[in-house]
Amino acid sequence: MLITDAKIEFSDQPAIIQHVSIPEKCPHCGKNMSPRIYSGFSEDSYDYWDKNHNHHNGTKQKFCIVLQCVLCNSFYLGNFKADQFDSYGKILNYGYIEVSYIPPISNDIPENVSEISERFSGIYNQSLKAKEYGLTEIYGMGLRKSLEFLVKDFAIYLSKLNSDDSAKIDSIKAQSLGQVISSNFREFSNFSKLFQSASWIGNDETHYVRKHPEKDAEFLNSLIKVLANNVSNTVIEQEAMKLVDDN
Ligand SMILES: [Zn+2]
Known part of the structure; x- marks a missing residue:
């Protein structure tokens, strides 16, 4: 870290050296x-006392400083936020904020899917981010990993609906993706085929030789979106059925 003084100009108050x-x-x-x-x-506004001795608290204060690399001559911004205060609320220090200039990634996955599989949503978002960075090989592998969490967590969700059999849940966690697909979704025959095809394309994304070269990571992504929508619909259906059954 380079410790230095910088002049900060405010829109409504005099500049300060910080x-x-x-x-x-x-x-x-x-x-x-x-x-x-x-x-x-x-x-x-920064932290100050006005002429009537009223304290104006600048606890949320942020500022940026224009910087230029002396090696490549590119400009960038140093962003700071007030993060240490004394007992009177006076700002003691400004912390540096790491900034990413990659815009947030949005996806088409229904929100309630993350209620049954938080890891799926996180890994799926990281996969989309990899694609945004141009990391197309990592994108497909990430999708394959997200698929495994979606399948297993959905199987666990269905298992918990019937009974809270912890041995069954442990076995789902330990099984291979193929085993989970073949032994858990008998009452959802469409799901099984979608899961099966997604796992085949997913395996192609992680192996040396592709068994289905005509399909790619984009097809896998489309399958995952269809599956996530089906999972979302099933969760809503189960909630509705439980409501009727309980009354
Ligand atoms: Zn540079």
Whole structure:
């Protein structure tokens, strides 16, 4: 970290000189250096007492400083947020905020799917992020992993509906994806075939030789979306049936 002073200009108050710690790694070329430091800017008021001795708390204050790498000459922003205060609420320190310029990834997966498989949603989102970065090989492998969590967690969900048999749940967790598919979805014959085809394409994404070269990761993604919608519908149907059965 490079500790330095920077001038911060505010929209509604006089500029201040602020002590800040700036990472020395350039986010563009990845090399360490001491960047050129230009002005900082903020819309947020800072912590101060006005002439009537009223305290104005700047606890949510953020500012950014324009920086330039001295090696590749690219510009970037150092972002800071007030993160340490004394007992009177006065700001003691500003923490550096790591910023990613990749926009958030949105997906078409219904929200209630994450209620039965939080890991599926997380891994699926990471797969979409890999694709956004151009990591197409990792994308397919991530989809295959997300599929395994969706299948197993859905099998566990169905198992819990019938009985809370912990031995059965442990066996689902330990089984291979193929075993879980062949032994758990008899009452959902369409699911079985969709799960089966998704697992075949998923395996192609992780193995040296493709058994189904005409299908790719995009097809796997389409299958996963259909499956997630089916899982979502089943969860809603089960809730509706339980409501009727309990009354
Ligand atoms: Zn650089």
